[in-house]
Amino acid sequence: MKKSVFLGTLTAAGLAAGVVGAATLDDVKARGELNCGVSTGLVGFAAPDANGVWSGFDVAVCRAVAAAALGDPMAVKFVPTTGQTRFTALASGEVDMLARNTTWTFSRDVDLKFTFLGVNYYDGQGFMIRKDMGVTSAKELDGATVCIQTGTTTELNLADFFKVNGMSYEPVPIETNAEAQQQYLAGACDVYTTDASGLAATRATFADPENHAILPEIVSKEPLGPLVRHGDDQWADIVRWTLNALIAAEEYGVTSANIEELAKGTNNPEINRLLGTEGDLGAMLGLDAEWAKRAIMAGGNYGEIFAANIGEATPIGLARGLNAQWTQGGLIYSPPFR
Amino acid sequence: MAQEYSYVRTEMLPEQEPPSNAVGALVWVRENLFSGPLNTILTLASLAAVWWILSHLSGWFLNSVWQAGSLAECREILDGATGACFAVITDRWEQLLYGFYPSDAYWRPNLALLLMLVALAPVLFPGVPRKLFWFSAIYPALAFWLLWGGSIWPPLVVLAAFPLGFIAYRLVEPINGILATLAALAAPILWWFLLAGPVGGVLAGILPGTLEPVASDLFGGFMLSIIIGVTGIALSLPLGILLALGRQSDLIFLKTICVGFIEFIRGVPLITLLFTASLLLNYFLPPGTNFDIILRVVIMVTFFAAAYMAEVIRGGLAALPRGQYEAADALGLDYWKAQRLIILPQALKISIPGIVNTFIGLFKDTTLVVFIGLLDPIGLSNAIRATTEWNGVYWELFVFIGLCFFIFCFGMSRYSMYLERRLKTDHR
Incomplete structure (x- = not known):
């Protein structure tokens, strides 16, 4: 094995690095396993349990893709990536896809040569304060000390927000979310700012969550979603439409409980096309007819995944808000399965 | 004859307790x-x-709570009182020690650790039978096999290159010294790239000796720290000695390489080397090749420690009086014999505190792999904190991790003091 690695290095050292195998689906099938880049640990989105089994909102996307492409939601190798290593891991082919609460931005999409495949969570930067401060709006935060993670877009958003509103603040730079919790609880800062989902998760861990409030202002747009490399449109389609299948399933009322029933055929052609009893959408993707059925059965539809990992019944307790179906006043919307 | 005087005592007085105002x-x-x-x-x-x-x-x-399913349960049990929630350790200690290593195979790292102590014994303590050195010599292959599984032959065959190099040296030595050194370098390389694969295949065909393979991404926790730390320590000392000798060499080419290597590696932070290992190499290697990440990290950590080690040992070499070198020459010893019998034993003895210092630093530096997404104890503490059960647990995890690191580092420091006492030959 060592020998082949070394010879391979020698022969291919001169080749351009961009020649990552074009047919990712074939690679994944040959490997029998999907390499999915996730966060090294983010509450509700990706975390290993005591047995080392990963679960979470982002993890569920990986599992659905594995179920669709390989037929087994557990056939995923999770590669924990940090904020620094995630893009290289994807670009170099170490992972087949990235589902790591990554904000879809212009430069990441265009300059870094990735394809974002939709949005599985609409986030935005918010503020958390102690209730006894008596502040009800972020516009009253003039002169506050703010705990802020350095080197992130939140830092820039914060500066913009205070500048636009003609206020001043004193930053308390911190490195990780865990450190921020300690600093905020110790009173080192009046305000903690990060993505609203992170704030909710953080607040849920406090011994006295009722004494802390998240202010209504959301000062940035953070659409989070899965992404793949440029250059393999078939693979991009598979991941994109797997995510869309989860979303569409919620819209049409397909759940993990009734999917077996519905897969026998319904009088709704859209559901039939989704579940493969009508048309040949699976073949167009290079998969079999039941790809979407398996993806939905992996962890339920979008709404079920949301409720199980970060919804109001969990300790994190996020409301659907922007992440409700478009029919419910949210932004979650799948193009038609036709 | 001694005359008897009534005022001279003939017997000693019994010892008395010191006065009560001088003891206690x-x-x-x-x-x-x-x-x-x-x-x-x-x-x-x-x-x-x-x-x-x-x-x-x-x-x-x-007040610490040791049995609970989540931080919320801990708080319920504490009921408002201040107390640690060590239940997270009870729940996750296996993960902190072994990472995601399959739990039915925990005996493998345990056995590897136990055998490591056996293999280290002849190196560390003089009272142990010398024959155990043979075990120490094959231990690396054995440990690799136990930890990663697969067939036992590939690691053994890779290791076999070293005795081959030695044999090649001995065979060519009568002809020419420099040629012999070259042969000692060439033989292992030829072996690795031409013969090792087929020979390993044939041997595996005769006697499989396979264990269930375990992938590198399942390694984590203190197991990972110890693997990286111990391998780095074991490899950096010989490499550091060679670099230190090379730096003092009269051969300008060799000297330039050694100085360049040492200065370059010392000039960049370890985290840069780790990022190189994890990110940059991916671009150089052909797509699809999976050059094991732990191996990459071990190589970088070893280089880093070896550069520091070389300078520590150079300090020891510089501290030797010139007379020692001249005495070795006067005895007619060749270069390697002079180094082995006279120079290095003294230089290394002087350098012990510095060497152990580098070892301890290296072991603690293994926590830096958290930045490239490897789940060492610090990385796992983040992952554990990311579950909804344990989100918010902070100090308990760090207390546990700190305690484990302290035990290892304190042990190393005690051993170095023992070694210094044992090797003390001066009469200060």
């Missing part, structure tokens, strides 16, 4: 803690500091 705890306290105004003030201040720390921490430790 009270006297010790007075002499050591309250011997003067300054000492008294310092003692009182220290006592106050100790009291202050204890009064703040004791409640936290004494």
